[in-house]
Amino acid sequence: MQTPKAHVLAGSVRKLLRRKAYGHIANLLLKLRPGDISHLMRDLNERDQVSLFSVLMSRDRSLAAETLNNLGLEVGLEILKLLPSQEITNVLQELETDDAAVFISALPEELAQEVLQRMRVEESTEVQELLRYSEETAGRIMTPNVFALHEDLSVGEAIHSIQTAQDLEMVFYLYVVDDRNHLVGVVSLRQLLMVPPSTPLKKVMTGDVISVTTDTDQEEVARQVALYDLLAIPVVDQENKLVGVITVDDVIDVIKEEATEDIYYLAGVTDDHVQTPPAVSIRRRLPWLVINLATALIAATVVAFYEPTIARFAYLAVFLPVVAGMGGNCGTQTLTVMVRGLALGEVSWENTKATILKEILVGTANGLITGLIAGLVAFLWKGNYLLGVVLSTAMIINMFVAGLMGSLIPLALKKLNIDPAIASGIFLTTFTDVVGFLSFLGLAHLLLQYLPAA
Amino acid sequence: MQTPKAHVLAGSVRKLLRRKAYGHIANLLLKLRPGDISHLMRDLNERDQVSLFSVLMSRDRSLAAETLNNLGLEVGLEILKLLPSQEITNVLQELETDDAAVFISALPEELAQEVLQRMRVEESTEVQELLRYSEETAGRIMTPNVFALHEDLSVGEAIHSIQTAQDLEMVFYLYVVDDRNHLVGVVSLRQLLMVPPSTPLKKVMTGDVISVTTDTDQEEVARQVALYDLLAIPVVDQENKLVGVITVDDVIDVIKEEATEDIYYLAGVTDDHVQTPPAVSIRRRLPWLVINLATALIAATVVAFYEPTIARFAYLAVFLPVVAGMGGNCGTQTLTVMVRGLALGEVSWENTKATILKEILVGTANGLITGLIAGLVAFLWKGNYLLGVVLSTAMIINMFVAGLMGSLIPLALKKLNIDPAIASGIFLTTFTDVVGFLSFLGLAHLLLQYLPAA
Numbered sequence: 001m002q003t004p005k006a007h008v009l010a011g012s013v014r015k016l017l018r019r020k021a022y023g024h025i026a027n028l029l030l031k032l033r034p035g036d037i038s039h040l041m042r043d044l045n046e047r048d049q050v051s052l053f054s055v056l057m058s059r060d061r062s063l064a065a066e067t068l069n070n071l072g073l074e075v076g077l078e079i080l081k082l083l084p085s086q087e088i089t090n091v092l093q094e095l096e097t098d099d100a101a102v103f104i105s106a107l108p109e110e111l112a113q114e115v116l117q118r119m120r121v122e123e124s125t126e127v128q129e130l131l132r133y134s135e136e137t138a139g140r141i142m143t144p145n146v147f148a149l150h151e152d153l154s155v156g157e158a159i160h161s162i163q164t165a166q167d168l169e170m171v172f173y174l175y176v177v178d179d180r181n182h183l184v185g186v187v188s189l190r191q192l193l194m195v196p197p198s199t200p201l202k203k204v205m206t207g208d209v210i211s212v213t214t215d216t217d218q219e220e221v222a223r224q225v226a227l228y229d230l231l232a233i234p235v236v237d238q239e240n241k242l243v244g245v246i247t248v249d250d251v252i253d254v255i256k257e258e259a260t261e262d263i264y265y266l267a268g269v270t271d272d273h274v275q276t277p278p279a280v281s282i283r284r285r286l287p288w289l290v291i292n293l294a295t296a297l298i299a300a301t302v303v304a305f306y307e308p309t310i311a312r313f314a315y316l317a318v319f320l321p322v323v324a325g326m327g328g329n330c331g332t333q334t335l336t337v338m339v340r341g342l343a344l345g346e347v348s349w350e351n352t353k354a355t356i357l358k359e360i361l362v363g364t365a366n367g368l369i370t371g372l373i374a375g376l377v378a379f380l381w382k383g384n385y386l387l388g389v390v391l392s393t394a395m396i397i398n399m400f401v402a403g404l405m406g407s408l409i410p411l412a413l414k415k416l417n418i419d420p421a422i423a424s425g426i427f428l429t430t431f432t433d434v435v436g437f438l439s440f441l442g443l444a445h446l447l448l449q450y451l452p453a454a
Numbered sequence: 455m456q457t458p459k460a461h462v463l464a465g466s467v468r469k470l471l472r473r474k475a476y477g478h479i480a481n482l483l484l485k486l487r488p489g490d491i492s493h494l495m496r497d498l499n500e501r502d503q504v505s506l507f508s509v510l511m512s513r514d515r516s517l518a519a520e521t522l523n524n525l526g527l528e529v530g531l532e533i534l535k536l537l538p539s540q541e542i543t544n545v546l547q548e549l550e551t552d553d554a555a556v557f558i559s560a561l562p563e564e565l566a567q568e569v570l571q572r573m574r575v576e577e578s579t580e581v582q583e584l585l586r587y588s589e590e591t592a593g594r595i596m597t598p599n600v601f602a603l604h605e606d607l608s609v610g611e612a613i614h615s616i617q618t619a620q621d622l623e624m625v626f627y628l629y630v631v632d633d634r635n636h637l638v639g640v641v642s643l644r645q646l647l648m649v650p651p652s653t654p655l656k657k658v659m660t661g662d663v664i665s666v667t668t669d670t671d672q673e674e675v676a677r678q679v680a681l682y683d684l685l686a687i688p689v690v691d692q693e694n695k696l697v698g699v700i701t702v703d704d705v706i707d708v709i710k711e712e713a714t715e716d717i718y719y720l721a722g723v724t725d726d727h728v729q730t731p732p733a734v735s736i737r738r739r740l741p742w743l744v745i746n747l748a749t750a751l752i753a754a755t756v757v758a759f760y761e762p763t764i765a766r767f768a769y770l771a772v773f774l775p776v777v778a779g780m781g782g783n784c785g786t787q788t789l790t791v792m793v794r795g796l797a798l799g800e801v802s803w804e805n806t807k808a809t810i811l812k813e814i815l816v817g818t819a820n821g822l823i824t825g826l827i828a829g830l831v832a833f834l835w836k837g838n839y840l841l842g843v844v845l846s847t848a849m850i851i852n853m854f855v856a857g858l859m860g861s862l863i864p865l866a867l868k869k870l871n872i873d874p875a876i877a878s879g880i881f882l883t884t885f886t887d888v889v890g891f892l893s894f895l896g897l898a899h900l901l902l903q904y905l906p907a908a
Contacts, residue, residue: 010804033682035681035682035683038681039681039799042799042800042802043802043804043805044804045805070681159647162644162647163647163648171644172626172685189643189644189647190616190625190643193613193616193617193643194617224489225706226703226706226707226710227489227492227493227524228487228489229489229703231626231685231702248685248702248706249680249683251706252679252680252702252705252706252709253680255706255709255710255713256680256709256713256798259709259710259713259714259716259717260713260794260798262713262717263713263716263717263720263790263793263794264790264791264794266717266720266721266790267720267786267787267789267790268783268786268787269787269790269791272787272791273791273795273800274791274792274795274800274801274805274809275800278812278815278816278819281791281812281816282815282816282819282820285784285787285816285820286820286823286824288783288787289780289783289784289787289820289824290823290824290827292779292780292783293776293780293824293827293828296775296776296779296780297776297828297831299775300772300773300775300776303771303772303775304769304772304835307768307769307771307772308768310764310768310771311765311768314761314762314764314765314768314771315758315761316771317757317761317764317768317770317771317774318754318757318758318761319754320771320774320775321750321753321754321757321774321775321778321887321891322747322750322751322754324775325746325750325883325887326743326746326747326750329722329742329743329746330739330743332721332722333721333722333723333726333739333742333743335721336717336718336720336721336723337718337723337726337727337728337735338728339717340714340717340718341727341728344710344714345493345496346496346727346728346729347728348496348497350464350497350498351497351499351728355728358732358735361732361736362732362735362736362739365732365736366736366739366740366743369740369744370740370743370744370747373744373747374747374751377751381758429779433775433779437775
């Protein structure tokens with residue numbers, strides 16, 4: 001949510017835009033940080049966003065580019081699409097190669113080609129090289145502008161290089177390479193300060209560098225940066241040649257993105273945001289709903305099978321959704337802990353069996369408690385103790401199955417190299433619906449002769 | 455998941471533990487990074503974890519402490535609880551104050567007091583001071599060991615301080631303070647290298663420092679670090695006196711923790727992990743299930759009201775869970791996008807109305823499409839076109855409500871300062887269940903005279 005300050009600022013900007021006081025706006029914006037400007041822009045409507053962005057472009061292209069980057073792909077793209085292709089090129093050229101690649105790959109194919117042709121050859125080549133790597137890999141998110149020095153240099157020469165290099169705000173480590181650009185070591189800026197200038201880099205560097213290859217999954221990159229508390233991680237190709245670097249700010253983006261993806265997949269949402277246009281949201285959410293409808297109808301055939309029983313004992317229909325729903329809720333708890341555990345690396349194949357047994361135990365125990373409560377309520381409500389027994393038993397069975405399937409399904413999907421977040425929920429609720437309906441109505445049918453008609 | 459290398463390593467360690475070859479194990483462990491050791495320990499059972507940790511403690515206490523920290527609170531605590539209080543004190547004393555505070559606050563009250571008494575006075579005082587701040591605030595997660603220098607020093611003196619300071623691996627910025635310890639500026643290590651040593655710090659520092667106060671919510675801290683791409687953020691008290699610093703590695707932990715919390719809340723899980731003992735998991739998940747049971751039973755009273763209708767047209771029971779389930783799924787999609795949008799700062803009060811309208815539109819459109827499909831299936835299945843009309847209409851109504859309530863509920867909770875992730879789901883499914891049952895059975899009841907009996 002916005003801070004009160006941002007709110008007041010957005011109000012002033014809207015007024016100034018209405019008065020077309022672009023000079024005033026520019027003076028206001030140039031005092032802010034890119035993060036603050038993007039924060040402010042989120043509070044404006046699309047037309048005002050574009051006007052503001054144009055003012056920014058005309059006065060400080062680099063600030064405009066950083067603001068665009070801070071706005072993120074979804075909002076940034078909406079603004080870019082309203083600009084002429086030369087302007088798009090101008091702003092994207094100001095970005096780091098990896099960030100430019102993100103926007104270009106999301107532009108409509110024809111526009112992307114046009115922008116690439118208008119770009120300076122060197123940058124266009126760099127972007128196209130990044131785009132050759134698969135999405136969500138280290139190669140795709142790295143910046144090729146990595147600061148590396150030859151192992152034969154001295155510390156003094158290294159410090160001089162740092163002093164004269166351009167555009168180095170985000171340099172935390174100095175990577176050391178040999179004649180053929182193989183990554184052979186790493187030195188921190190602080191280490192450089194600790195030794196005499198004549199010391200060879202070879203002597204101060206750490207030889208055992210943690211690195212990833214271009215095809216490493218971005219989630220694994222984030223895990224390593226977090227595990228070893230790094231500020232940046234170098235990227236090498238198959239021959240251990242240094243080709244890029246991924247900094248911690250990009251890793252933070254990856255962590256957020258992957259968490260959002262997991263949350264979304266668990267809820268049946270793909271790549272959707274508050275700002276996504278309705279038509280796009282409808283199209284992206286519909287397939288999940290259609291699949292859910294299909295599985296719900298499959299589960300419904302179980303109920304259809306017991307129609308005569310329901311016709312005689314209509315109150316069974318009252319508790320049907322309770323049995324299925326509680327199984328679904330209980331299974332979702334297990335599923336969520338498993339999916340998150342797999343994402344955070346808490347689950348290992350070694351403790352798989354213990355994990356499944358634990359989840360079965362937890363599901364069954366909670367099934368026992370809530371099942372007895374529900375059974376008691378049903379008995380008191382309908383004055384029928386057999387109904388209570390049937391409801392309790394069905395819930396215990398269903399929550400046992402929920403614990404079993406809730407842990408088994410994500411593990412199985414992971415083994416098959418399918419993202420466990422994406423499909424687990426659908427399989428799970430199909431199981432808990434079918435088992436819930438079957439156990440409740442099946443038991444009711446078996447005990448039919450002892451049940452009084454409604 | 456573990457890498458093949460970690461798997462082989464865990465195998466060797468298990469063998470060595472069985473042979474009690476502790477010397478061999480120590481030699482093996484001392485070659486690894488803390489991150490690798492914690493990775494390896496996750497593959498061992500609890501007894502082996504404790505044995506391994508004891509070996510580590512006897513040989514390299516600082517490595518043991520870092521490993522403990524990497525294991526995280528849940529697993530780390532299980533190991534700590536099995537150690538004598540003096541050993542716990544020894545290992546926690548090696549940690550940064552903020553990390554030690556995390557473990558101490560999670561120990562049983564009596565044990566925590568004992569450990570605090572055994573600790574060196576200075577560290578014990580620091581830990582107790584952190585524990586005075588509320589959970590999930592900047593004060594609680596900061597480290598009080600912040601590297602700050604007086605504004606009157608020169609760049610040369612500053613570089614000398616860095617060279618002689620102890621334990622500075624995670625220093626990225628030099629904070630500058632005045633006589634009364636007020637935060638007045640910041641300098642990056644690289645900036646220090648760019649100017650002559652005689653330059654006063656005052657001349658090179660940036661005066662406009664982004665900082666947070668001790669009571670800033672940790673989620674807001676993480677948002678600022680991400681927004682401004684910082685490596686560390688200083689923490690000041692109400693008088694702008696510098697009292698601590700939060701580094702990016704801790705921010706990464708906060709981001710993961712908050713994402714996990716949101717995912718868990720949406721699924722009705724609190725602070726639960728794969729390694730959590732079954733009894734604890736049962737106790738933590740049960741309240742959610744009981745609340746869900748209560749709301750499910752409330753919704754069931756709607757069905758109970760229409761029992762006579764169901765007794766006559768039993769096939770209505772077949773489609774009841776379909777209507778309620780589709781509403782729930784559709785609403786969950788909206789809810790998830792809203793909750794994540796609120797967490798990531800994508801939603802502002804300015805665009806609230808547009809957001810709600812969009813979600814209603816998306817819900818209704820998808821309700822129209824899936825409703826028509828479901829209605830057609832019902833018509834073909836039961837050969838009853840009125841049933842199809844009733845089902846379609848009920849689904850459209852329910853998914854309209856799902857879009858409305860899915861966006862309204864999290865916004866309302868946020869306004870009331872309640873975490874929208876925590877309670878939205880329960881309110882939502884209560885609405886979609888009640889509206890689903892009511893619209894489907896209500897419509898069926900109204901059109902009763904035109905429907906043939908089953």
